[in-house]
Amino acid sequence: MVWVVIPMVLFLVLRLGGNFGASERPSEPALAPQPPIPTLYFRSPLGIPLLLAGNFAEMRTGHFHSGIDIKTNNRPGYRVYAAADGWVSRIKVSPTGYGQALYVDHPNGYTTVYAHLSRFKEDLAAYVKKKQYAEHSFALDMSVSKGMFPLKKGEVIAFSGNTGSSSGPHLHFEIRDTASEEPMNPLLFGIPVTDHERPRIYRVKVYAANRESGATIVHSDGSRPIRATFDAPVVIGVVKGKSGYRLKNVKAIRALG
Numbered sequence: 001m002v003w004v005v006i007p008m009v010l011f012l013v014l015r016l017g018g019n020f021g022a023s024e025r026p027s028e029p030a031l032a033p034q035p036p037i038p039t040l041y042f043r044s045p046l047g048i049p050l051l052l053a054g055n056f057a058e059m060r061t062g063h064f065h066s067g068i069d070i071k072t073n074n075r076p077g078y079r080v081y082a083a084a085d086g087w088v089s090r091i092k093v094s095p096t097g098y099g100q101a102l103y104v105d106h107p108n109g110y111t112t113v114y115a116h117l118s119r120f121k122e123d124l125a126a127y128v129k130k131k132q133y134a135e136h137s138f139a140l141d142m143s144v145s146k147g148m149f150p151l152k153k154g155e156v157i158a159f160s161g162n163t164g165s166s167s168g169p170h171l172h173f174e175i176r177d178t179a180s181e182e183p184m185n186p187l188l189f190g191i192p193v194t195d196h197e198r199p200r201i202y203r204v205k206v207y208a209a210n211r212e213s214g215a216t217i218v219h220s221d222g223s224r225p226i227r228a229t230f231d232a233p234v235v236i237g238v239v240k241g242k243s244g245y246r247l248k249n250v251k252a253i254r255a256l257g
């Protein structure tokens with residue numbers, strides 16, 4: 001992908017010298033060790049090489065992107081496969097958001113999500129239609145009991161599309177921890193994404209580490225220095241030279257506090 005890592009966030013750590021006192025920072029509770037992520041369990045949800053239009057945890061308006069957006073050659077209708085054995089646990093139909101979406105629970109404690117689908121496989125589609133008529137509603141969000149739609153890994157469950165809040169045909173794919181519903185980075189699970197392009201940095205954001213500290217950006221062109229604070233970061237352009245990246249028009253960054 002050409003445009004990943006925009007913007008890259010640079011946190012300035014402004015705690016210097018005597019400020020490192022342990023008493024200042026309450027000790028954080030130890031995190032429970034995380035179970036290893038299974039890297040051979042899930043297959044690709046599509047049968048075409050995976051090219052991404054969107055990454056996990058990208059910044060979106062008001063939230064982080066909770067999955068990956070897989071390109072589908074600018075058209076709908078690609079077969080979408082169950083990433084592993086499991087069962088349909090939730091079906092969502094909405095004119096906005098995920099459009100037509102399927103949630104599949106897997107016995108290993110993860111849930112896969114497939115969104116913006118053009119249509120569901122036949123038995124699911126018939127079930128959805130029946131529910132829509134029964135409830136007099138196009139929009140649905142329903143839990144499905146475990147025994148209703150069991151799935152085998154690689155089974156066609158739906159077709160890719162452009163439904164809901166989608167600006168072009170693609171498959172939005174997520175892997176969540178079933179119990180907490182926390183989305184995880186699908187690429188950590190060994191989903192084979194084709195990407196031969198190195199990330200490029202276009203700009204960085206400078207924040208102060210806390211409300212008491214700050215940073216002053218001193219420009220090399222003589223223009224007025226700008227103060228970066230905890231709430232108001234300063235965006236600095238980055239240029240790529242022969243020896244690597246350098247900040248555009250910046251003479252110095254002075255840390256305060």
Ligand SMILES: [Zn+2]
Pocket residue numbers: 054065067068069172173
């Ligand atoms: Zn998406």
